[in-house]
Amino acid sequence: METFGLENLKISVLDKFNVRCDPKQPMVVFPAFVNNTLTGVKRLTCHPLEDDTAPNVRETYTPRSGPTTLFGLDTIPTGATDVVLTSSETDAMTVFQETKKAAISLPKGFSSLPQEALPSLERFKSIVLWFGDDIRAWEMAKLFSKKLNSKRCHIIRPSMEDPGPVTALSQGLKLSTILNKARPISHDSIVNFSQLRQEVLSQLMHCEQVAGVKWKRYPVLNKLLKGHRRGELTVFTGPTGSGKTTFISDYSLDLCMQGVNTLWGSFEINNVRLGKMMLTQFALKNLSKHLDLFDHYADQFQTLPMYFMTFHGQENLKRVIDAMSHAVYVHDIGHVILDNLQFMMGISGSEWSDRFMKQDSMISAFRKFATNMNCHVTLVIHPRKEKESEDLTTASVFGTAKATQEADNVLILQDKRLTSVRGKKYLQVTKNRFDGELGLMLLKFDKESLSFAVTKEKEKTQKSEQEAGENEDIADEKEEGKKDEEL
Numbered sequence: 001m002e003t004f005g006l007e008n009l010k011i012s013v014l015d016k017f018n019v020r021c022d023p024k025q026p027m028v029v030f031p032a033f034v035n036n037t038l039t040g041v042k043r044l045t046c047h048p049l050e051d052d053t054a055p056n057v058r059e060t061y062t063p064r065s066g067p068t069t070l071f072g073l074d075t076i077p078t079g080a081t082d083v084v085l086t087s088s089e090t091d092a093m094t095v096f097q098e099t100k101k102a103a104i105s106l107p108k109g110f111s112s113l114p115q116e117a118l119p120s121l122e123r124f125k126s127i128v129l130w131f132g133d134d135i136r137a138w139e140m141a142k143l144f145s146k147k148l149n150s151k152r153c154h155i156i157r158p159s160m161e162d163p164g165p166v167t168a169l170s171q172g173l174k175l176s177t178i179l180n181k182a183r184p185i186s187h188d189s190i191v192n193f194s195q196l197r198q199e200v201l202s203q204l205m206h207c208e209q210v211a212g213v214k215w216k217r218y219p220v221l222n223k224l225l226k227g228h229r230r231g232e233l234t235v236f237t238g239p240t241g242s243g244k245t246t247f248i249s250d251y252s253l254d255l256c257m258q259g260v261n262t263l264w265g266s267f268e269i270n271n272v273r274l275g276k277m278m279l280t281q282f283a284l285k286n287l288s289k290h291l292d293l294f295d296h297y298a299d300q301f302q303t304l305p306m307y308f309m310t311f312h313g314q315e316n317l318k319r320v321i322d323a324m325s326h327a328v329y330v331h332d333i334g335h336v337i338l339d340n341l342q343f344m345m346g347i348s349g350s351e352w353s354d355r356f357m358k359q360d361s362m363i364s365a366f367r368k369f370a371t372n373m374n375c376h377v378t379l380v381i382h383p384r385k386e387k388e389s390e391d392l393t394t395a396s397v398f399g400t401a402k403a404t405q406e407a408d409n410v411l412i413l414q415d416k417r418l419t420s421v422r423g424k425k426y427l428q429v430t431k432n433r434f435d436g437e438l439g440l441m442l443l444k445f446d447k448e449s450l451s452f453a454v455t456k457e458k459e460k461t462q463k464s465e466q467e468a469g470e471n472e473d474i475a476d477e478k479e480e481g482k483k484d485e486e487l
């Protein structure tokens, strides 16, 4: 019971919510019903780790008949008009046990509120969203309240004094007191500091969460960018054919595997080719040599929150923004990748000034979208033609300076393989609004898996190469300094 965080729940409550345990193996089952019909089952299984550290609890959700619904709906009396929405089954049961209030939970934690679950919430006049003391959950609660109609939503703001229901109970706090602190999401255009105070404190207390989702495949990127955050605009450039699509696919897949709901707009290569590359990167092996493993990996890949727009080639900006807005609303998208701006713009309007104006207006629209929808947008833009021997810089991004001015992050794929014997490929961060850290990350491509994923071995060699590279840069700078002096 402790392993699954159920130790403070009464058997009668577990029974009311139809929770089942398997006496023969460490497993708990949370079924979701609507009108006595089983709509989905979540299983928690425990897998002891070899090194005897805390057991590893794995979660799987299996949809059954009908649309995905919320856990606990069938426990609520027909006439009830108020409900508490939580992000875990144990939280929902804890709220019910301690306050006797109707409580339900989301099927996939706070990462998404499935569109098909919305009709079952229509009947409630008041919904309290209680997702606990987590900045990412707070972001999602704000997003969901828009989806549910903010007029009927109240939110418990994250703070140390008001943690999630399970934590609150284990700390001996009174859950009804915390519930009474639920406040409506403010609509006002003007706020004063007292309204911001709690959020500011929360951000200061949870620096790691504020920094965003970390990459598992790119530890160096975590040191530079600190993480991937909602609401930002990233501009990514690199020479033609250098591997921009390949890298950004791997980069976005990594985030998606950590629960970042992702929408791809691939205007240059078709979705089947992109899907094939991404599945290879997911499996980390060449699946054309392991066809027997296709179903195994495809089944897992299919459960990822990854979506693709069906546009190809030139496309109208309004249609793209409409599709993106719809996806944010329906699938709670947190990252949109647009690859690439030139293909989306097409080649009409041969005048350079026309093209620049068109590009600038598109960039403004994507910037606005990222901020207003609180969604990260990664924009791939080709560089202007530069000499192959020269490194690309922030100024090399095609068009006016608008793109890099509006961007929060500028990433450049530098490819030195064609111009230098020892030439390598690396990713350079040339703008980072979050904390200003700039620098390089060496990229080692594995042709079989089409991935740049850093394995333990790669990490060791990359570390020494990175240090050697930095020393070379210093040596180069000194050499150039000397030449300047001589001149």
Ligand SMILES: Nc1ncnc2c1ncn2[C@@H]1O[C@H](COP(=O)(O)OP(=O)(O)OP(=O)(O)O)[C@@H](O)[C@H]1O
Residues within 6 Å of the ligand: 238, 239, 240, 241, 242, 243, 244, 245, 246, 247, 268, 425, 444, 445, 450
């Ligand atoms: N580091 C690498 N080393 C060798 N080959 C690579 C590397 N990265 C990608 N490739 C291969 O190079 C080809 C081109 O890659 P990709 O389409 O990602 O480049 P791109 O920069 O997006 O191209 P474009 O400029 O046309 O948009 C692909 O076949 C890919 O598998």
